[in-house]
Amino acid sequence: MSDDPSMLDPSESPATGSEPAVDRDAIAGHRAALRDRHLRPPTERPTSSARGLHHTALISSDVERTIAFYQDLLEFPLTELIENRDYPGSTHFFFDIGNDNLLAFFDFPGLDVGPYAEVLGGLHHMAISVEPRRWDRLVDKLRDAGVEHVIHSEVSVYFRDPDGARIELIADPLGEMYGTKVV
Numbered sequence: 217m218s219d220d221p222s223m224l225d226p227s228e229s230p231a232t233g234s235e236p237a238v239d240r241d242a243i244a245g246h247r248a249a250l251r252d253r254h255l256r257p258p259t260e261r262p263t264s265s266a267r268g269l270h271h272t273a274l275i276s277s278d279v280e281r282t283i284a285f286y287q288d289l290l291e292f293p294l295t296e297l298i299e300n301r302d303y304p305g306s307t308h309f310f311f312d313i314g315n316d317n318l319l320a321f322f323d324f325p326g327l328d329v330g331p332y333a334e335v336l337g338g339l340h341h342m343a344i345s346v347e348p349r350r351w352d353r354l355v356d357k358l359r360d361a362g363v364e365h366v367i368h369s370e371v372s373v374y375f376r377d378p379d380g381a382r383i384e385l386i387a388d389p390l391g392e393m394y395g396t397k398v399v
């Protein structure tokens with residue numbers, strides 16, 4: 217886990233916490249132009265070509281520790297654990313995160329994968345929706361387990377998994393965020 221609570225807060229990115237010099241007005245103007253050009257109202261949007269998140273593929277440094285965290289603490293059942301053909305001795309394992317979507321991991325035995333880092337193409341954070349009552353229970357479990365966490369807007373809790381990946385559990389339903397429809 218991080219020793220620095222600010223590292224848990226998604227508004228504190230990049231990880232250094234330093235504020236780069238940016239022209240926020242110019243960026244806001246560009247963002248507005250992007251909305252005009254690309255964002256269509258729901259009634260005019262085509263259906264997605266995708267059916268859902270089949271699986272992720274995050275890197276784990278310790279298969280058993282990752283299973284303990286996601287299955288025992290977060291209550292995402294382990295559904296499969298197989299050989300990863302792409303790397304000798306690598307294990308590919310999967311957790312049920314609802315709606316037939318899977319959170320999956322590889323390990324790379326013998327390979328120094330380095331510490332967690334925020335890089336292009338890397339994971340910033342992953343938000344998983346849970347029922348509000350389950351969310352309350354999981355926050356209690358995180359606290360009891362001594363996992364550092366930060367709560368935002370009364371429905372989001374941020375913390376890190378044993379390898380440093382930043383996870384958010386959100387009590388809002390899929391497609392909603394803080395009272396706003398986002399799908």
Ligand SMILES: [Fe+2]
Binds near residue numbers: 226341343384
């Ligand atoms: Fe988020």
